[in-house]
Amino acid sequence: xxxxxxxxxxxxxxxxxxxxxxxxxxxxxxxxxxxxxxxxxxxxxxxxxxxxxxxxxxxxxxxxxxxxxxxxxxxxxxxxxxxxxxxxxxxxxxxxxx
Amino acid sequence: xxxxxxxxxxxxxxxxxxxxxxxxxxxxxxxxxxxxxxxxxxxxxxxxxxxxxxxxxxxxxxxxxxxxxxxxxxxxxxxxxxxxxxxxxxxxxxxxxxxxxxxxxxxxxxxxxxxxxxxxxxxxxxxxxxxxxxxxxxxxxxxxxxxxxxxxxxxxxxxxxxxxxxxxxxxxxxxxxxxxxxxxxxxxxxxxxxxxxxxxxxxxxxxxxxxxxxxxxxxxxxxxxxxxxxxxxxxxxxxxxxxxxxxxxxxxxxxxxxxxxxxxxxxxxxxxxxxxxxxxxxxxxxxxxxxxxxxxxxxxxxxxxxxxxxxxxxxxxxxxxxxxxxxxxxxxxxxxxxxxxxxxxxxxxxxxxxxxxxxxxxxxxxxxxxxxxxxxxxxxxxxxxxxxxxxxxxxxxxxxxxxxxxxxxxxxxxxxxxxxxxxxxxxxxxxxxxxxxxxxxxxxxxxxxxxxxxxxxxxxxxxxxxxxxxxxxxxxxxxxxxxxxxxxxxxxxxxxxxxxxxxxxxxxxxxxxxxxxxxx
Numbered sequence: 124x125x126x127x128x129x130x131x132x133x134x135x136x137x138x139x140x141x142x143x144x145x146x147x148x149x150x151x152x153x154x155x156x157x158x159x160x161x162x163x164x165x166x167x168x169x170x171x172x173x174x175x176x177x178x179x180x181x182x183x184x185x186x187x188x189x190x191x192x193x194x195x196x197x198x199x200x201x202x203x204x205x206x207x208x209x210x211x212x213x214x215x216x217x218x219x220x221x
Numbered sequence: 222x223x224x225x226x227x228x229x230x231x232x233x234x235x236x237x238x239x240x241x242x243x244x245x246x247x248x249x250x251x252x253x254x255x256x257x258x259x260x261x262x263x264x265x266x267x268x269x270x271x272x273x274x275x276x277x278x279x280x281x282x283x284x285x286x287x288x289x290x291x292x293x294x295x296x297x298x299x300x301x302x303x304x305x306x307x308x309x310x311x312x313x314x315x316x317x318x319x320x321x322x323x324x325x326x327x328x329x330x331x332x333x334x335x336x337x338x339x340x341x342x343x344x345x346x347x348x349x350x351x352x353x354x355x356x357x358x359x360x361x362x363x364x365x366x367x368x369x370x371x372x373x374x375x376x377x378x379x380x381x382x383x384x385x386x387x388x389x390x391x392x393x394x395x396x397x398x399x400x401x402x403x404x405x406x407x408x409x410x411x412x413x414x415x416x417x418x419x420x421x422x423x424x425x426x427x428x429x430x431x432x433x434x435x436x437x438x439x440x441x442x443x444x445x446x447x448x449x450x451x452x453x454x455x456x457x458x459x460x461x462x463x464x465x466x467x468x469x470x471x472x473x474x475x476x477x478x479x480x481x482x483x484x485x486x487x488x489x490x491x492x493x494x495x496x497x498x499x500x501x502x503x504x505x506x507x508x509x510x511x512x513x514x515x516x517x518x519x520x521x522x523x524x525x526x527x528x529x530x531x532x533x534x535x536x537x538x539x540x541x542x543x544x545x546x547x548x549x550x551x552x553x554x555x556x557x558x559x560x561x562x563x564x565x566x567x568x569x570x571x572x573x574x575x576x577x578x579x580x581x582x583x584x585x586x587x588x589x590x591x592x593x594x595x596x597x598x599x600x601x602x603x604x605x606x607x608x609x610x611x612x613x614x615x616x617x618x619x620x621x622x623x624x625x626x627x628x629x630x631x632x633x634x635x636x637x638x639x640x641x642x643x644x645x646x647x648x649x650x651x652x653x654x655x656x657x658x659x660x661x662x663x664x665x666x667x668x669x670x671x672x673x674x675x676x677x678x679x680x681x682x683x684x685x686x687x688x689x690x691x692x693x694x695x696x697x698x699x700x701x702x703x704x705x706x707x708x709x710x711x712x713x714x715x716x717x718x719x720x721x722x723x724x725x726x727x728x729x730x731x732x733x734x735x736x737x738x739x740x741x
Contacts, residue, residue, distance in 0.1 A: 132518030138421050140440045164501075166424040166436045193226060194276035197266075198283070201424075201443045202417050204515045207265050207451055211225040219454075219523040 135205040135216050137170045137178075144199050147186040152176065167201055175217040176205075230267040237335045251331045255401040256466050262459040264336040265451045268343045277350065280441050284354070287437040288361060299431035301699050302565035304366050306496035307435065309553075309562055310488070311362075312375035313388040315355040318442075320392040322348030324403050331400035337459065340452040347445040358438045370687050370694045371561035378561045381683050383612075383667050384553055386620035391484035394618075397660065401460070405473040408453025410481040412446050414516040418489045420446060422507050426492075429499040454520075461527040471529055474521075476656070478532035479649035482541070483619045486512070490546035491553060494575070495567070503578040505542040513539060534649050543579060544626045547586045552622050554593060554697075555605050556612060558676055558710060561685045561694040566593055585627060597697040599709040604676070605697070607715045614720050616646035618653050618661050623723060634726040644722055651729045668719035677710040679717060 139145035145168050149161050152170055159172040170176065184191030196214055205216040224232070240248060325345035329338045356375075363369040371378070379385050395406040420443035427436035460466045490504035502510075517535070532538075557564045567575070567590050575582045589609075596605040606612065613622045614633060623633030623646050632647045638658050645651040654661050671679050680686065685694040691706045 130514065130518045131522050132514055134515070134519060136515070138417075138443075140444065164422075164425040166428045166440060167421055194272050195279065197276055197447070198279045198444060200447050201440050202421050202447055202450070204519045206454065207447070209226065209266050211227055219520060220526070 138202040139168045140199045178214045233269045253401045256463045260459050262334040262336040266448050284441045303430035305562040308371035312379040316379040317392045318351040351442045390620040402473045404456040406477045410477040413450040415485040418511045475532050482538045491549040494546040495550045504546045557695045563696040565699045599705045602712045604713040614644045618650035621646040633723040635722045671717045672719045676715040677707045
């Protein structure tokens with residue numbers, strides 16, 4: 124059941140400040156989530172998925188060739204849609220339970 | 222090796238204490254009408270100082286290296302329309318961020334649960350950082366932009382400009398309402414629903430207009446806003462654990478949905494459609510994507526399981542998007558002497574784009590730009606404000622002029638309260654007033670200060686004069702044979718007159734009183 128007048132969105136997004144880190148994040152995430160879509164707005168990239176986005180920072184570090192941790196990831200996370208959860212080595216964004 | 226985030230976070234939480242040397246009343250200072258006892262809050266970001274400073278230092282390093290590089294590389298001047306408009310926008314952003322910092326200090330003191338307080342404290346530091354970033358951006362523009370006049374009085378302009386009243390009224394409302402309601406106003410509506418449109422969406426516009434400094438400033442700020450959005454969500458779902466809070470939350474959501482639409486939403490729309498040249502999407506398209514699809518569809522709608530209903534004026538908000546930016550432009554361009562930037566009016570190409578994005582635009586707003594074009598040469602002694610019949614009334618809740626949805630058919634109205642006549646731009650603002658009239662008792666309005674003064678006297682009093690003591694900061698064109706002076710304004714023979722109040726309307730009833738009054 125939904126509210127009249129409100130169009131329900133199941134989309135989960137992460138807006139990343141464009142640059143080398145963001146490109147590595149997107150490469151890892153697209154490999155793990157083939158249905159995800161990336162839109163390039165110039166100054167930022169919008170990673171969009173109809174399901175949860177699970178960022179494994181070790182995998183991103185592997186892609187970058189250096190250690191990558193939560194503070195480094197949050198440095199480029201400009202915005203998001205969904206419910207975020209920050210753990211020691213992962214960040215996840217999932218649809219808010221309705 | 223440093224301790225893991227989750228373990229360190231639990232350890233920090235464990236050293237919270239209640240002071241023995243002052244009572245709870247002294248500690249919390251302000252009470253709240255929301256029920257907070259026994260709630261179990263969450264902080265999804267688990268932020269604490271060690272990680273916070275590491276992260277913020279990295280953000281600063283990245284941002285200031287952009288500024289350094291832009292000083293060295295001279296990649297060409299940014300677009301003039303954009304840079305002039307940012308005199309107005311940047312000055313107001315800096316003061317709004319500073320006020321948000323004050324609000325977080327107040328919330329950290331007034332809202333008891335430790336997990337929320339921790340997030341608010343970090344946000345307070347963020348807001349101070351944002352103020353400094355924006356002030357530094359203003360300084361950078363003063364040093365590098367071809368015409369620094371206006372950037373040099375940014376804070377004065379934010380304090381006394383009639384258009385900036387919109388921002389002042391919004392942020393003071395968030396500061397002075399119930400401290401828990403502050404979270405709903407600031408973190409849910411201003412930061413989750415609307416700040417994305419400007420700080421993320423407009424960062425792409427800044428880059429498209431060659432303003433890489435501001436693009437970097439906006440994005441590094443918004444990366445902090447991610448945590449603020451989480452603070453808002455954490456506060457909201459914590460409040461909704463207690464059924465007694467549901468009607469109180471609903472009332473605050475209803476208020477702030479309209480309140481943010483008429484303030485931040487209006488500023489976003491004006492910036493997107495009228496302060497840009499290399500456009501990608503219209504203000505309406507951006508608002509539909511960020512606010513109505515992502516926020517209302519992906520966030521707000523999920524509150525249904527708690528019994529939260531959609532805001533009653535949401536359809537009206539969406540309908541206003543067809544005219545919001547255009548009516549705002551009539552005001553900002555029409556009253557150009559009251560501002561401190563050079564205006565760049567719409568060209569034939571701009572008008573074609575506006576007609577394409579907003580079918581029927583020519584019929585609704587083309588008349589204004591025809592009048593404007595006839596009043597730009599100071600030798601003609603014609604000022605567009607006079608041709609339009611003068612400044613309108615201003616709303617006593619949001620400070621919008623009474624020209625919305627359109628100047629020809631505005632929804633302005635008045636209402637007598639405690640023996641005094643009050644003026645509102647819309648049913649939405651009248652309803653907000655009726656539910657909390659004491660909150661909106663104004664001191665001196667624009668007309669209390671300036672009724673009977675000439676245009677030249679007002680501009681001189683506001684201090685919008687260049688260093689030569691006679692040329693105006695505000696100009697109706699980017700470039701012209703000679704700029705307008707205060708003597709030109711005198712020759713236009715315009716005297717500020719308080720307009721007659723609009724008639725009352727009978728479509729607003731007070732919202733039924735809800736239970737509340739809980740303390741800590």
